[in-house]
Amino acid sequence: MTTSIARGFTSVMAKRREPPDALDFFPTPLWASRALFRYVLPAAGALTINRAWECACGEGHMAAVIEEFARDPVIASDIFDYGYGTAQHDFLHDDPLAQPDWIITNPPFSIACEFTLHALSKLASEGVAMLVRTQWIEGVRRYQKLFRDRPPTVYAPFVERVPMVKGRWDPDASTATSYAWFVWRT
Helix, strand or coil, X not given: CCCCCCCCCCCXXXXXXXXXXXXXXXXXXXXXXXXHHHHHHHXXXXXXXXXXXXXXXXXXXXXXXXXXXXXXXXXXXXCCCCCCCCEECCCCCCCCCCCCCEEXXXXXXXXXXXXXXXXXXXXXXXXXXXXXXXXXXXXXXXXXXXXXXXXXXXXXXXXXXXXXXXXXXXXXXXXXXXXXXXXXXX
């Protein structure tokens, strides 16, 4: 029996190289956001959402879906003005725009841990929901910084791929990357 070593196989996202100040703008398919409200939040015991803040709203794909389910108008902001939202706002460094019940977003992956910790630190009164790649659950530093002391209430990986394309909305896209909803009840 011979042992072969697989060579040349790397994930699509692992090959991507960008400048450190690049914006991680990946518009979220509407169905992926609706899944949060139909399946994931009820599993976390959140049957109604009143006031929500989408703090990395981009062009508003996820914020528009939140509007379908939340009782109050969604607060939508982003560090860059994509033409949608109530304000151009740096979630990590500016004063909070609101004290919402929920913070729900698809954060920039490179600073998703910081987004989550900031959202959990007395900003959201009921919960935080982050849509990130499933590989986000891996890693010693992220475990020590977030998961060890604040494990998510619900980890909900998608059973099918959520196609997202950097910098543009493409409902017909495909992807090899897997995503999940991470939800914390505060």
